[in-house]
Amino acid sequence: MTRQANAEATRARVLDAAVRCILDVGYYQASSNAIAREAGVTWGAIQHQFGTREGLLLEVLKESLGKLDEDLANAAVDGANLEERLRSVLALLEGHYGRPEHLASIQILLDLSADPGTSSSARRAVQHHGRSLTRLWEPYFVQAMGEAGHCAELAEYVFLTLRGYLTANLLVSRIQSVGHDPAVRDLLVKGVAGAVTERARELGLSVDPAGVWV
16 A cells, blocks of 8 residues: 555544544543544544644544535435425435434534634634535525525525434434434425425515526
8 A cells, every 4th residue: 555545544544533433422532542542543643644633623524524515416306396305405415414423523513613722723614614515505405496595594494494303313313212203204394395485485486496597
């Protein structure tokens, strides 16, 4: 294995180890040394690649965003009506917000945002992460809701509601065994579709994506 290939393999192993540590023992117990042990490397090796624990955690967020970008590269929203298209959006969101790794990202984002010791550059990186997520998802809301998907109010409502449902299920699944309840999922999508349709009508916006630029 070449030096570059070895460095890339080590980087991937460390990032995976950081996520596992956070999920297994919690954010604050996932210390620099704990992550190094989990990855099977020295902390010095991690410092060489990431500099600090803060730098490593920011790379975890960056890696998560990169994987999402790849996953969405060939994704599309399908459905003959708004309700069906929102189900398709929910399925896309679930591929990211329904994965355990999302809980690690939440903990990183919360701590870096609240910790007074967080560097200004890290705060900027966290803000950039949020803006990048919005840009990645925006085309799929337009595919689902037509011109209404360009409305910040409606897009934010749909995103926060569907993401909240997925995140809540994910949190509960870490405490107790849970299964998907099709009836609850059905009510969620029907409710969101109804609310979007009513508000879009009030705003004079179409929810038909036909002919809408994405």
